[in-house]
Amino acid sequence: MQALGKHAGRRFVVAVPYLWLIMLFLIPFIIVFKISFSETRMAMPPYAPLIEWRDGAIVGIKLYFSNYSFLFTDRLYASAYLYSIKVAAVSTLWCLLIGYPMAYAIARSTAAWKNLLLMLIILPFWTSFLLRVYAWIGLLKSNGVINNVLLWLGVIHEPLTLMQTDFAVYVGIVYSYLPFMILPLYANLEKHDTTLLEAAADLGARPWRAFLRVTLPLSMPGILAGCLLVFIPAVGEYVIPSLLGRTDQLMIGRVLSDEFFANRDWPVASAVAILILGLLVVPIMLFQRVQKGELEARP
Amino acid sequence: MNRGYFSRTGLVIGLAFLYLPILSMVVFSFNNSRLVTVWDVAHSPTLKWYVALLSNQPILRAAWLSIRVAASAATGAVVLGTLVGIVLARFGPFRGRTLLSAMTTAPLVMPEVITGLSLLLLFVALEQLIGWPRGRGMLTIILAHITFTMSYVAVVVQSRLAGFDESLEEAAMDLGARPVTVFFRITLPLIVPAIVSGWLLAFTISWDDVVVSQFVAGPASTTLPMVIFSKVRLGVSPDVNALATLMVLIVALGIVISSLWMHAMSKRRERESQLAIAANQ
Numbered sequence: 001m002q003a004l005g006k007h008a009g010r011r012f013v014v015a016v017p018y019l020w021l022i023m024l025f026l027i028p029f030i031i032v033f034k035i036s037f038s039e040t041r042m043a044m045p046p047y048a049p050l051i052e053w054r055d056g057a058i059v060g061i062k063l064y065f066s067n068y069s070f071l072f073t074d075r076l077y078a079s080a081y082l083y084s085i086k087v088a089a090v091s092t093l094w095c096l097l098i099g100y101p102m103a104y105a106i107a108r109s110t111a112a113w114k115n116l117l118l119m120l121i122i123l124p125f126w127t128s129f130l131l132r133v134y135a136w137i138g139l140l141k142s143n144g145v146i147n148n149v150l151l152w153l154g155v156i157h158e159p160l161t162l163m164q165t166d167f168a169v170y171v172g173i174v175y176s177y178l179p180f181m182i183l184p185l186y187a188n189l190e191k192h193d194t195t196l197l198e199a200a201a202d203l204g205a206r207p208w209r210a211f212l213r214v215t216l217p218l219s220m221p222g223i224l225a226g227c228l229l230v231f232i233p234a235v236g237e238y239v240i241p242s243l244l245g246r247t248d249q250l251m252i253g254r255v256l257s258d259e260f261f262a263n264r265d266w267p268v269a270s271a272v273a274i275l276i277l278g279l280l281v282v283p284i285m286l287f288q289r290v291q292k293g294e295l296e297a298r299p
Numbered sequence: 300m301n302r303g304y305f306s307r308t309g310l311v312i313g314l315a316f317l318y319l320p321i322l323s324m325v326v327f328s329f330n331n332s333r334l335v336t337v338w339d340v341a342h343s344p345t346l347k348w349y350v351a352l353l354s355n356q357p358i359l360r361a362a363w364l365s366i367r368v369a370a371s372a373a374t375g376a377v378v379l380g381t382l383v384g385i386v387l388a389r390f391g392p393f394r395g396r397t398l399l400s401a402m403t404t405a406p407l408v409m410p411e412v413i414t415g416l417s418l419l420l421l422f423v424a425l426e427q428l429i430g431w432p433r434g435r436g437m438l439t440i441i442l443a444h445i446t447f448t449m450s451y452v453a454v455v456v457q458s459r460l461a462g463f464d465e466s467l468e469e470a471a472m473d474l475g476a477r478p479v480t481v482f483f484r485i486t487l488p489l490i491v492p493a494i495v496s497g498w499l500l501a502f503t504i505s506w507d508d509v510v511v512s513q514f515v516a517g518p519a520s521t522t523l524p525m526v527i528f529s530k531v532r533l534g535v536s537p538d539v540n541a542l543a544t545l546m547v548l549i550v551a552l553g554i555v556i557s558s559l560w561m562h563a564m565s566k567r568r569e570r571e572s573q574l575a576i577a578a579n580q
Contacts, residue, residue: 009478010390017383017449018395021402024446028417031424045423098316101309108303117310119554124317126499126550128507130524131543134531135320138327141535143337145323178317229408236410238510243531253412260416260514270420273413280410288404291454 029277036270037063047266067271077255081275084252087166087241088234091173095181095230096223098174103185103222104215107192118186125179133172133243140168140244168244169251173234181226187294188222189215221290228287232280252276321547328540348541355538358526365506365523368437372444373501377494379445380452380501384493385486387453388460389468406450415514418443422515435517443515444505451504452497459493460486492561499553 038047039062051061071077106117124132139145140162147159162168192215200210238253245251250258252272260269328349331342352358383403387396406414422432422439432438467489471481509524516525530536 013382014386014390014393017379017386018399020379020446021399024418024421024442025402025406028421031420032417035420045427098309098313101306102313105306105310108306119558120314121317123550123554124321126503126554127321127547128524128543130507130509130527131324131539131546132320134527134535134539134543135324137531137535138323139320143334148337175316175320178313232408233410236412238412239528253410256412256416266420269416273416276410276413284405284408287408288401291404292400
């Protein structure tokens, strides 16, 4: 379709989504960045303008860095920030440990099974994320299904505290994001040439050794894509920790939302957003490179 | 093979992990007890939570709003996302391509709180500057949802187009078809399955979104996930189980119907291509 390039229609086709994304994706970030340097005000909107205009001329620019210095001095923010990184990292690792064997088994099954199994992996994704997290409240609470079963079996004699723990948040994140780990892993593992493994076996490699030396290195792009797809959104996760998580230790997404809704401090909320983005900018760029390689490699 | 057993066991356990919570939700939606997870043997199964759900006006109103929002957002996202998918898959290199591709992939992983906050701040700034959008409500939710669901459509369309080489389109051009004709006669039919699944995906994500909606919704516009979220923050509630069961049922039906339809389509295509080969001989 290169000939289309000379056509005016091509410009239009590029321009429409381009303008949309600049307007509703790029500019909003610039506004967040700007407001993160504003002073909080009791007004609507609750922040002071950065640039003072008088008679059509700029008479002064006021940058408040205090939103950031506030974030760096108050322990609450630093601990929420580090806790979010820890939760996201641990959950990503669990997703990988659970997802890899699943993706591997699907990739090595027959064509008919493959379609069925893939459908089973994707199906929960089509049902509400919010309701699937909600399901875990029923399982984890002190008179919930898990405790009832364990009590009935006589394994425990008193209900375990499962809700509002780190464990509950890990379970919630792993449960919700597992398909995002499995699908890129499957897409990668499915492309592998099994003759390589046969060659390794012919040369005397045991199956585990062949896996570690051949399959695992080849699947690195899939592992990377899956881990990024889980890690990046998990850092800013809001719904799962709000429903299942601890009340004494917040995640950074919750802090942002509390600053915004409960404290009505838009500048501090913006500064929190900028700090989250600062943490995620490298993983996001990495994800874009992986994604680009995945989508642009023609068969 | 040891490894085969290991990964297959993992698969079975993993699938159980994915489905048992959903199953438990379905089972307890028929439970009479208000305690949800304590089975009331004497009075269960019962349909009373379904009856309660279907007479709950705020939930029904919110569901109707969510359906309208999701359908509008999915339609908008399909139009814009398809354009992006075609541009990225077919237009070759051009100035600004990297930025477009970055703005398309970033929303896929962007934490929702950041998307929500940034869009709200945009709407507020716009209202100050040009007086539009006046206040926040259904319109701002739809605009926000289009923006973060169009990326999913773009990815689905782009990967569908990456699976076909450009020779079909080039052949049509060589035969003198104008670009618009090529698009409607060749490209569009090729990507129809991607557009359909892109629309469904965008609909589902919009229908499900609570975080972004919370930021950009006005006081009068409460979507279904917002109602559910504020309900379940206070603990489990049996009518939510009933709602979840209905949604699982609808999704399962939808999946079965669409896979039967896909199957029929591929059968038909097979038969047609066989007929075409036979006719040529």
